[in-house]
Amino acid sequence: MLKVAIFPPNSLILSDLVERAGHEPLTIMETISKKVRDVEIDSPPLNITAEEPSKGLQYASAEAPSGVRGRLSVFGPLYEKADAIIALKDAPMNFGCLGCARTNEFLLYMIKKSGIPQLVLTYPKTEEEARSVVSRILAFLKEVEGND
Amino acid sequence: MIKIAQLACGPEYSGIQKEIEKAAHMVNAQVIFPDVSYEYIKETTDITGFEAQSPGLQLMFARARALVEGLVEADAVFLATCFRCAEGALLKNEVRRYIQKNSNLPVVMYSFTENTKSDELLTRMEALQTIAERKQLLGRKRQEGLTLGLDSGSATTKAVIMRDNEVIGTGWHPTQAVIRSANKAVDDALSEAGVTINDLEAIGTTGYGRHTLGKHFNANLIQEELTVNSKGAVWTADVLEGEATVIDIGGMDNKVITINNGIPDSFTMGGICAGASGRFLEITANRVGVDISELSELSMKGNPKNVHMASYCIIFGIQDLVTELAAGVSREDVAAAACYSVAEQVYEQQLQEVDIREPLIQVGGTSLILGLNRAFEDILKIKPIVPKHSQFIGAIGGALLSSAFIGEE
Numbered sequence: 001m002l003k004v005a006i007f008p009p010n011s012l013i014l015s016d017l018v019e020r021a022g023h024e025p026l027t028i029m030e031t032i033s034k035k036v037r038d039v040e041i042d043s044p045p046l047n048i049t050a051e052e053p054s055k056g057l058q059y060a061s062a063e064a065p066s067g068v069r070g071r072l073s074v075f076g077p078l079y080e081k082a083d084a085i086i087a088l089k090d091a092p093m094n095f096g097c098l099g100c101a102r103t104n105e106f107l108l109y110m111i112k113k114s115g116i117p118q119l120v121l122t123y124p125k126t127e128e129e130a131r132s133v134v135s136r137i138l139a140f141l142k143e144v145e146g147n148d
Numbered sequence: 149m150i151k152i153a154q155l156a157c158g159p160e161y162s163g164i165q166k167e168i169e170k171a172a173h174m175v176n177a178q179v180i181f182p183d184v185s186y187e188y189i190k191e192t193t194d195i196t197g198f199e200a201q202s203p204g205l206q207l208m209f210a211r212a213r214a215l216v217e218g219l220v221e222a223d224a225v226f227l228a229t230c231f232r233c234a235e236g237a238l239l240k241n242e243v244r245r246y247i248q249k250n251s252n253l254p255v256v257m258y259s260f261t262e263n264t265k266s267d268e269l270l271t272r273m274e275a276l277q278t279i280a281e282r283k284q285l286l287g288r289k290r291q292e293g294l295t296l297g298l299d300s301g302s303a304t305t306k307a308v309i310m311r312d313n314e315v316i317g318t319g320w321h322p323t324q325a326v327i328r329s330a331n332k333a334v335d336d337a338l339s340e341a342g343v344t345i346n347d348l349e350a351i352g353t354t355g356y357g358r359h360t361l362g363k364h365f366n367a368n369l370i371q372e373e374l375t376v377n378s379k380g381a382v383w384t385a386d387v388l389e390g391e392a393t394v395i396d397i398g399g400m401d402n403k404v405i406t407i408n409n410g411i412p413d414s415f416t417m418g419g420i421c422a423g424a425s426g427r428f429l430e431i432t433a434n435r436v437g438v439d440i441s442e443l444s445e446l447s448m449k450g451n452p453k454n455v456h457m458a459s460y461c462i463i464f465g466i467q468d469l470v471t472e473l474a475a476g477v478s479r480e481d482v483a484a485a486a487c488y489s490v491a492e493q494v495y496e497q498q499l500q501e502v503d504i505r506e507p508l509i510q511v512g513g514t515s516l517i518l519g520l521n522r523a524f525e526d527i528l529k530i531k532p533i534v535p536k537h538s539q540f541i542g543a544i545g546g547a548l549l550s551s552a553f554i555g556e557e
Contacts (some may be wrong), residue, residue: 042166049163053262065230066262074161075369079247099157099204101235 002145005082005116007089007107009075011096014086017134026078035074047075060106071103079110084117084144086137091123117144120147150177150280151172152273153222155243157204158230168226171269175277182211182220198242205229205239212243216250218500223280224254226273231259241501248414248503254279255414257345259499269414272417276373279412285552286375286411287405289388293349293554296334297380297546298365299373300326300357303426304513305400308543309341309348310551317341318540323399326357327364334365352376352550354542368553373542378405378412381511381544384535391505395524395532396541397514399426404498406505416501423460424493427515431466432486436479443483447519450480452488460493487519488526495527506530511538 005026006014018025035047043049048070056069059076075098079085087108088095098104111118119140124130152172159165172179184192184207192210193199200206214220228245229236237259244255254270258264268527279286291310296305299306301323307330309317318334319330338345352369353361354376362370387407394405402424405415418424426440433443455477457468469482510532514520516539523529537544 010167030214043163044169045165046160050262051163053162063232065158065236066162066164066260067230067233070158070161070163071260084368093189093203093206097203099202101201101203101205102233121493 002083002141003042003081004141005079005085007085007087007111008091008096008104009078009107010096010098011088011091013095014088017137018086018141021138023141026082028074028078031074031078060109064091065102067100068102068106071098071100072106075107078112079107079114079116082116084141085111085114085119086140087111087118087120088123089120090131095123116146149221150277151180151221151515152177152224152226152276153182153211153215154179154226155182155208155227156226156228157202157236158206158233159228159260162230162260162262162264164260164262165441167264167266167462168228168269170266171273174266174270175274177273177277177446179226179409180220180222182222183215184210184214188214191477196246198239200235200239202235205235208239209243209246212247215253216247220422222253224256224276226256226258226276228258228260231435242503244414245503252413254412257416260279271372271374274372275415277481278371278375285549286379287409288379288549288552289383289410289547292551294343294347294349295352295547295551295554296337296348296365296552297378297543297548298351298353298355298361298367299332299376299540299546300330300336300353300355300361300452300455300540301399301542302401305329305333305355305357306540306543307337308537308540308547309337309343310544310547311341315537315540317343318537318543320539323357330357330364349554350550352546354546367550368556369546369550371546371549374403374415374417375412376545376549377403377511377542378407378545379410379549380541380543381509381535382407383548384409384511384537384541384544385507385509386535387507387509392507392509393502393504394509394511395494396512397424397426397490397520398512401425402494404494404502406502414496414502418494418498421460421493421497422462423465424490424497425462426512428462428465429486429514429517429520431462432469432483435466435469435473436482444517444519446480447483447487447517448522450478450482450484450519452481452485452523454478454481455485457485457489460489465489484519487517488523490514491520491523491527497529504528504530508532511541513539515539
């Protein structure tokens, strides 16, 4: 079973596809739900404190806005522990989004330079394209699994 | 309880949402998030034409539209994005303009970092609450009876006695121990007015030490300085009707407030850098070897363009001035350059967040420094009005507004 990171990291559709293929999707839903359940921290809504933007300094300098660094501290580790990554670029916000264009750009860059097996596709506009995207994702996962 | 609509991008991932809500809670306000659909967000982007790449910012504009169209009810708006986010800064300002053009909702903007704490937000939230809840009080145009206003500022404490819409006594002391400094200022004001503290019919306090003084003097009104100072500013400048902009540079902060019929509808407050404060001018006066009261005359004799300043910072800016003095630049030029630096920083950091409406009223202790008035005129191409008693506007506002409580228990 592979650990598969996805982009956008909160896409329910991508997460479901990975799971159906028998792998473990690395999503922010899981990360955030762990944070939210942490009774030691009281910083609603996400239980993120000033510590996260500080941790985000390992990805971006202090000149990057606090919201970018806070997001990177949550999403960055997901890409670091992944065996494979599947990214859908130019997806509409209701497919999954981080709210911040700068964080999106940086995560796509992180994916590119990670060297981990990756499949980067563009969000499909027609049903035919959507079928093709699903088949390519499943084929990619099979291929990575075979090489593992 | 008033409702403050939060239109923001990033506070949850910066870990400061709790601080925003804490500040709102402290002034008995509730933070709400206008609920909008995905389709409504897309439609708003099409209508406004601002195709922000960040979905969080698209949501921000859609929420503003929901407020303007009355789909969601709120009493005031808190607009905030991450400090240093260029897209956020651009959109935030346009959202502010859109709300002000299409509604009467008071708006305050803020750029936060992960270190933003509720204390920094408190004065802003308190002002939003006052504007939303006390419109009738803020609309007051005349002072009545015999009242005292006390402004416990970060650098100085001011006291003003007013009787039947006239200032009859003033007192001023550097702020050290809050109550002791206030007692001295009050004694001076009472003495000049020829009355005793027992003759007073109402007392109003404002400024950083307002709560301590309010309790000590059993004040009828304890109110933040944004609304009180703006009231004092329009009263002293006799601009009680129509629009105006108030620039208030105090000892350790600065405020820019836009006003309509004596009531603020938008304001910004410096909170990132101390270079645009009276303290910067005080250190400059010290460096050029004059008392702060003499800096005014000295600055008018100099030319700011003869001095090279690479920073507005209270440390590095002063370092630049010291270097220039050592290189033989005159004290007059250095004094003028310090004034220019303060005005330029207020222009670049505060005045960009409001739409300036004439007349421009310059108040606060620094308004007595002529070089600073000249610098604002040079930069803005508008001659600021510096009313009589411009350094006492907080205390005057306190005396004026507290007169509404005469006869009340």
